[in-house]
Amino acid sequence: MSPHTGQRIVFGLLALAAAAVVLPLLLVVGYIVWQGLGAISWEFLSAMPRNGMREGGILPAMVGTVLLTFGTAIAAIPLAIGAAIYLAEYARDNWVTRFIRLCIINLAGIPSITYGLFGLGLFVLFLKLGTSLIAGSLTLGLMTLPVVISTAEEAILAVPQSFRVVSISLGGTKWQTIRHQVLPQALPGILTGIILGLERAAGETAPILFTVAAFYLPQIPRSPLDQTMALPYHLYVISTQVPGMPLTIQHGTAVVLLFFVLSMNLTATLVRSRARRRRPW
Amino acid sequence: MGSLLSWGKGRVSRWGEFAVEGFIRIAGGSAIFLVALIFFFLLREGTPAFWEVSFSNLVSTRWYPTFGFYGILPLLYGSLLVTTGAILLSVPLGLATAIYMREVAPSWVREILKPLIEVIAGIPSVVLGFLGMVAIAPLVRRWLDLPTGLTAFAGSIMLAYMALPTIVSIAEDAIDAVPKAYRDGALALGATHWQTIYRVVLPAARPGILTAVMLGLGRAIGETMAVMMVTGNAARIGREWAALFRPVRTMTATIAAEMGEVAQGSVHYHVLFAVGIVLFLVTFAINGVAATIALRGQPHRGGQLMR
Numbered sequence: 001m002s003p004h005t006g007q008r009i010v011f012g013l014l015a016l017a018a019a020a021v022v023l024p025l026l027l028v029v030g031y032i033v034w035q036g037l038g039a040i041s042w043e044f045l046s047a048m049p050r051n052g053m054r055e056g057g058i059l060p061a062m063v064g065t066v067l068l069t070f071g072t073a074i075a076a077i078p079l080a081i082g083a084a085i086y087l088a089e090y091a092r093d094n095w096v097t098r099f100i101r102l103c104i105i106n107l108a109g110i111p112s113i114t115y116g117l118f119g120l121g122l123f124v125l126f127l128k129l130g131t132s133l134i135a136g137s138l139t140l141g142l143m144t145l146p147v148v149i150s151t152a153e154e155a156i157l158a159v160p161q162s163f164r165v166v167s168i169s170l171g172g173t174k175w176q177t178i179r180h181q182v183l184p185q186a187l188p189g190i191l192t193g194i195i196l197g198l199e200r201a202a203g204e205t206a207p208i209l210f211t212v213a214a215f216y217l218p219q220i221p222r223s224p225l226d227q228t229m230a231l232p233y234h235l236y237v238i239s240t241q242v243p244g245m246p247l248t249i250q251h252g253t254a255v256v257l258l259f260f261v262l263s264m265n266l267t268a269t270l271v272r273s274r275a276r277r278r279r280p281w
Numbered sequence: 282m283g284s285l286l287s288w289g290k291g292r293v294s295r296w297g298e299f300a301v302e303g304f305i306r307i308a309g310g311s312a313i314f315l316v317a318l319i320f321f322f323l324l325r326e327g328t329p330a331f332w333e334v335s336f337s338n339l340v341s342t343r344w345y346p347t348f349g350f351y352g353i354l355p356l357l358y359g360s361l362l363v364t365t366g367a368i369l370l371s372v373p374l375g376l377a378t379a380i381y382m383r384e385v386a387p388s389w390v391r392e393i394l395k396p397l398i399e400v401i402a403g404i405p406s407v408v409l410g411f412l413g414m415v416a417i418a419p420l421v422r423r424w425l426d427l428p429t430g431l432t433a434f435a436g437s438i439m440l441a442y443m444a445l446p447t448i449v450s451i452a453e454d455a456i457d458a459v460p461k462a463y464r465d466g467a468l469a470l471g472a473t474h475w476q477t478i479y480r481v482v483l484p485a486a487r488p489g490i491l492t493a494v495m496l497g498l499g500r501a502i503g504e505t506m507a508v509m510m511v512t513g514n515a516a517r518i519g520r521e522w523a524a525l526f527r528p529v530r531t532m533t534a535t536i537a538a539e540m541g542e543v544a545q546g547s548v549h550y551h552v553l554f555a556v557g558i559v560l561f562l563v564t565f566a567i568n569g570v571a572a573t574i575a576l577r578g579q580p581h582r583g584g585q586l587m588r
Contacts, residue, residue: 106569107315111503113537122318203407250415269396
């Protein structure tokens, strides 16, 4: 067999592998969407669950997930952006910085269920916040930090040095340079990172299991100290814990959750590609 | 001049600037503080288990909390079995996909594949678990003629797909970072495209690929929801080969399933936190190795790893 025939076979196999990664999931997701769209009606989206969740809608779970996503944003964004600015603009290349990076990589690698345990230990029990929106948001916010830090740092590093040089040479201080030259240019990249981080938080179940999620609570939370239902946990509950659950409601809930998450994904992609086209450098 | 330049909306007082820079420095160091805090709280809630339960009980092979048996070996076994299966599936697939996307595929195919893989990365694990329950597990049961499809094998498939996006994107970056001169050199010497990839590009990209594998491993072993929903959750150790096609129970699933029902401060509660400590240490070691490999090569770039 000549090397070129061999190459053709190998490349064919590689293409097959890529197809095997992408196609099955598309098929299965397509199937779920196909099945689930039938379940979606105005009532499903706007009503409280009834009869042990076997009838009615998923409104409280949707509201819960939206509130949690906002809470996560509030908890994560200031610290993450601060850390990203530090790493990109202030940190020297020494062992402290390397140690910080090592810690961030480890934060990113800590399993989501471990974040759940930590949230239970610190926020729910030690700080006595109870199972509440605020405890869940803080837990999810922590989990989101590394994603936002790394994308924001990359966005800041991508701003050309000339922007900084000009600003400093005109007498701007370091912070003025960052605030008025670097951050505005890096904003789309930072936004992309934030949206991707929130996307992950919105879909997570394990960290909210013991920190905020309510099994069956057909009401809208009224204060940050309330429990709430949330879409991912609701999907888990109705697909494993409730006997005699109609499949259509399961499929419908899965579709709504997928829609939430994938629309955030799409937004991030759009922000990024728009910014690439308009970039002045 | 100074007053002219700092005039207007951008004016920040010296003290304001000092405060902002102080916050930035604190935020920068916060990662260290947070890792320490997480470890501290796991220890605080978990260590009592080590004197409440005898050591021989903890390392026994029976996990039966209602009767006071807290052997975590079956859980460790479950996690390892499912993760090994996932890695065996996802590393070859992920690596092949990365090579295909970077080296072989025409650019329009890559433009389609890349966002699709990001979409896969974005699918919540509970949705994957649901897909596994309604689609994969029944297939596994029918094809392999098993009493139930909720097995370690089904879990491995789900985990493989959870780990794939990580493996593909990091391996892709590693391949991309190989200098073009290497390729040109090999091609000029008469090597075919595939020979160049196999003998030159892949060896040069090895540290990055190793990082990709380690991070995929870390992601797989820490995955909770999808695994809990499709592995059947039976805490037992099987020595035979067919164990892969029986239900198992992982560390993550055990914590997730049982923590909601235990009394706070009970022995069971402490043991679950102890399982959390084991899990934390395992992932910490895996990520530490991945980070060391990656940061050694390029001191400034760990971006991909932090996600």
